[in-house]
Amino acid sequence: MVGGVFLQQTTTANASATTGPTLLPETIAGVLGGNGILVDVVSGFIAAFIVANIMLVMTAVAGPWAKRKITAAFTDRIAVNRVGPFGLLIIVADAVRLLSKELVVPDDVDRPAWDLAPIVLPFSALLGFAVIPMGSGLQLADPETGLAFVFAVASIASIGLVMAGYASNNKYSLLGALRSIAQNIAYEIPLVITAASVVIFAGTLQMSEIVAAQTETFVSVAGVSIPQWYAFVNPFAFVLFLIANMAEIGRNPFDIPEAPTEIVAGYQTEYSSVYFVLFYLGEFIHIFLGGAIMATLFLGGPAGPVLPGFVWFVIKIWAFFLFTQWARSAVPRVRIDQLIEIGWKGMLVLSFANLVLTAIIVGVIA
């Protein structure tokens, strides 16, 4: 949210220069009326607050409720159905339960780092949403380097994990932190390079422009025009990005930084109560951010027929969430050395091949 304000301030000049859709802070500023720096700051705050809360609400639904229901469906169970309609009030019950637990601080933890880590993780993911166009005018900022910004802030999470792992004074935590660094380095490069192939298509790093570029018709089948979503244009890049994204956010089969049966809970072993909630929150927001990046880069962002843009956006990121839970129920976890091998020997090579091929094709056509 802080970043949102910061961005708001730095990018209003840019945003006003472009002819893109109206940003949420501008809409709010319009409602508030008046001009000047104070209105800009206040409307920026309000907009960031709205966007952050949308994501937090989705996380609250996803974590204690949807995840259980989805996993239960995959494993022949019923899951929560006692508290409230469809068990939905379990969200409240779980929130009270988790927040009222004792915050255990182990001896000899590295205090400032240990306390900061659970804050860094969710906020790095929330920052990413500052530039995501969610449709229906819900976008905080639209800098020209939007895509680079998303990857940059999402990677801050790694620092949070390392802080948690190192500061916890626990060997399992340390192993988890080391694993997460190795994993993030191995998969962020293919991730960014695959995204670069999209940039070659769209010719811009600006998120709204990438979305706009996908609205053109790709092919028309029996009168139904299929839009030029990059998942259709370049399915290979889409699959590559999906796999790298799963590793980036640490979901099965790449959930080795936590790996409950191996290293207990990895970097979050020593965290309890509020800090645990923050970690949990951070992970889910990261899943949603991963889904949002997928949607923006490959699935036309908030585009879709009939329903409003924001609804389509939510459907797309929940589809990605469903996919992660499906993988969790069905796919075994790979081993750490296999994960690194897949990353460096497979994904990296394939993503570079994809980039070069895309560049050649686009260069020849254009």
Added chain:
Amino acid sequence: MSKGESLPETTEPTTADDVAALIGDDLLDREEHVNAPGFVIRPDSVQDVLFRLRDEAGYDHLSCVSAQEYEDRYESIYHLKKFDDPTDEVSVVVPAAKDDPVSESAEPVFRTADWHEREAYDLVGIEYDDHPDLRRILLPETWQGHPLGLDYDQDRPQIVPLREHANPLQEDHEDDDGDTMFLNIGPHHPATHGVLHLETVLDGEQVIDVESDIGYLHRCEEQMAQQGTYRYQIMPYPDRWDYISAGLLNEYAYARAAEDLADIDVPEYAQVIRTMGAEMCRIASHMLAVGTFALDVYGDFTAIFMYAIRDREKMQDLLEDLTGQRLMFNYFRLGGVVWDLPEPREEFFEKVRDFLDELPEALEEYHDLISTNEILQVRTVGTGVLPPDVAKSYGATGPVARGSGIDYDLRRDDPYGYYDELDWDVCVEDGCDNYSRLLVRLREVEESAKIIEQCIDLLEDWPEDERTIQSNVPRTLRPEDDKEIYRAVEGAKGELGIYMRADGTDKPARFKIRSPCFSNLQTLPEMSNGEYVPDLIAALGSLDIVLGEVDR
């Protein structure tokens, strides 16, 4: 039930006299145990004798080491068998002096003697010369006295000074100059299947060394059995050894040993019921083994775990119908079983048949989800390798041995119950890895289903007036003084053996349990040293240990 391959025709000595001649001057005396001839040898020539018996006579399976204290001496009995023919048994009896109980260790000959002798030292108090690491194994290091010794005072308080043992794990766990890290896995850890403590030394993520610290679930099962009467009081205990729904298999071990000790006949009808019940337990146990192994590799409570539990639950319901219990069955009695099949019989048969009909589909699902899953194959094929000769040396049995290509199954090789009348196969895989052990279990479920189906067919047609569930067994059993027996059955995890010595009373003077998990767990360092931590966990899962049986 003929062996798949023909046995090599050699001039191996098989008669007791030949074995005696082989032992030569080291032989002090001859004994006669119910299961095998016993040879009393000099306590300082154990390794010599065992080397000769292993290499020249082919006794390559040290099944168990039973130690006990007499009024005038200590005694260790090495129960030797052949993997090719487990009915060919020899008991090597090693006496040790009362005032200074020392005998030579068998560890250089059979690696499995390591833990067995440690247990003998821990509980009985015999010391083994030349043993690489003679420490307590089940009891805490600070324990005073040896509980199964004759002069052990149970009322003496165990005083453990706190200042010396404030943290027994504290020493030498900081490796300042090396690159290794010491890591305690367990006793509370998601993947240790109970209270197992693995002391691992890691180099990065690689396992340099792993040592199992067991005994957290030690419940004095042997001593409790020694305080119960043969006829009624011991039978409930076996259910508590391997409590993961393998209860009837455990009861079978005691029933078989005690019936042979006291010359009790079992009616054929009861044998069929026993065989059926035992195989039901095997299916339930293997289901859980497959489910938890998948849990260890998948790393979450995934679909396959729930499916396995779901199918095990159906079997659990059938066992409840049969025995009246879900966990602690207490269904066998010496001379038969406690009651007949549940009425109405047709309903029970139909339920069992329904389960058997659905089983192939369920197994197909397992194969789809796990054994043909590529990631799982990448994870398990070629990891946790246990070569056959190593497995034999460690006395590994059951699916662990059969996953290493050792064609050894007591149900066929040392038949009991009704197994030799039925048509089924022993499942053997040559991969020696985690994947092979998984496959063996999945295939054994099919074979067990075949056995159950045949038993059901037999039971359905059994004439009503011949349904004798128990033979006439005296109310009190008093086997003769000094009668000794060691008998094993094929439990879910492997060879579950019981050694008993009678002293003329209605309670055994010594009751020793040979737990398959105990021996199998010993192979863990062989399987995981040099592998990554996830493979250590997978190997541990593939061993399918139950701590209740390891610690007894």
